[in-house]
Amino acid sequence: MPPNAESAAFRSALEVIRAVEPRVADAIGAELVDQRESLKLIASENYASPATLLAMGNWFSDKYAEGTVGRRFYAGCQNVDTVEALAAEHARELFGASHAYVQPHSGIDANLVAFWAILADRVESPALKRAQARHVNDLTEQDWFALRRELGDQRMLGMSLDAGGHLTHGFRPNISGKMFDQRSYGTDPATGLVDYDRVAEAAREFRPLVLVAGYSAYPRKVNFRIMREIADSVGATFMVDMAHFAGLVAGKVFTGDFDPVPHAHIVTTTTHKSLRGPRGGMVLCGPELADQVDRGCPMVLGGPLPHVMAAKAVALAEARRPDFAAYAQRIVDNAQALADGLLRRGATLVTGGTDNHLVLIDVTGYGLTGRQAEQALLDSGIVTNRNAVPQDANGAWYTSGIRIGTPALTTRGLGTAEMDGTAELIHTVLSQTSAGANPDGTASKAKYVLDPALADKVSRQAGELLAGFPLYPNVDLG
Ligand code: DSN
Secondary structure: OOOOHHHHHHHHHHHHHHOOOHHHHHHHHHHHHHHHHOEEOOOOOOOOOHHHHHHHOOHHHHOOOOEEOOEEOOOOOHHHHHHHHHHHHHHHHHHOOOEEEOOOOOHHHHHHHHHHHHHHHHOOOHHHHHHHHOOHHHOOHHHHHHHHHHHOOEEEEEEOHHHOOOOOOOOOOOOHHHHEEEEEEOEOOOOOOEOHHHHHHHHHHHOOOEEEEEOOOOOOOOOHHHHHHHHHHOOOEEEEEOOOOHHHHHOOOOOHHHOOOOOOOEEEEEOOOOOOOOOOEEEEEOHHHHHHHOOHHHHOOOOOOHHHHHHHHHHHHHHOOHHHHHHHHHHHHHHHHHHHHHHHOOOOEHHHOOOOOEEEEEHHHHOOOHHHHHHHHHHOOEEOEEEOOOOOOOHHHHOOEEEEEOHHHHHHOOOHHHHHHHHHHHHHHHHHOEEEEOOOOOEEEEEEEOOHHHHHHHHHHHHHHHHOOOOOOOOOOO
């Protein structure tokens, strides 16, 4: 590949876009500048490779391809078949799964595909069979009522939101909360860890159809062998949503009891977090659920996105290279260095540390809410997000926590020494910020006081920390 191939590719693309709508070309350029300049610690974000990004910007976007490989509702899908089959093959090989469905557009979509597959497999429902035999647009109102009546309130047991579970695991703001009668398991109040005896007890009492494991804000490993035993003891289907830690599974950092694939009946994921692929989702399962999973489009998904499936094939091929395992290990080493640096400086961390890619700081120790801390850090060039902590007294909007993750900075090449520097910057901002007051003198959960000169200084220091680790080093837009 010529040394300037990546610059040439992106420059040409922007030139073509600029000729039609220059403001879009400018925004794309500005986004690269923003991403290069910020210390990105959002645990669910990453930087996909130029090859992955370029695989999305082409005429595959123009093609309809409802159905699955070799069995489409549209003619002329031979090239879509090629990339979908390649992405699925890489996924099966990478994760050791017997079946991979690479069409979901997002994590929510992947979970919906899994939920419908489980319902179809486990619940005797003539209305569901009728619904599956027809295109979803042809279902009448009576069909939908019958579906609701026959599926009833099937039960789902998943991790509670404030313990780090995800909205799509049966919580009301998501359709899964309307499809399932949900109950959740929390974590041990003393340790912050999953208490498997309590999960088993909840399963025995509630008898769920589906037991869900997986999280978006739990900083530890989950023992999937034990969770499968609990599911089996009550006849539940065991589903794992590994969206956050898929890269750690792919990179063989999570193995044995901590690799969900050999233990779960069905595994869902996104492809853009620690896995470092394009924005999208994926489902892995055994042969028992494969037929139902493959009905995902048109049952719950719109037409597949062939350009994104092409990018998934590229990213999954990258994740099969030996250097991806080293990358995955560095993500965890960096998270642990960040946690150690924060602890040494006096921060309070949920569970006291991390085993994975994320750290959850309880910012009440700094006298702040999550919202105040998030904004103060943002003023200082550090991008994080506020997050609830277990039994959060500030609720889901203001919260008491800040979630930070290392996949993106690890992609840029930052290592454990820079994580200590990052911990210093975070601690400096949080310890120098104080809670603000409302005009009537009462305490505000949103307002905060931070000296702008300090915020500027930390911003400059964050820039210096990043300077040795250029993002997309082979992309020069001129
Ligand atoms: N929104 C993702 C996250 O930030 O964890 C999960 O859906």
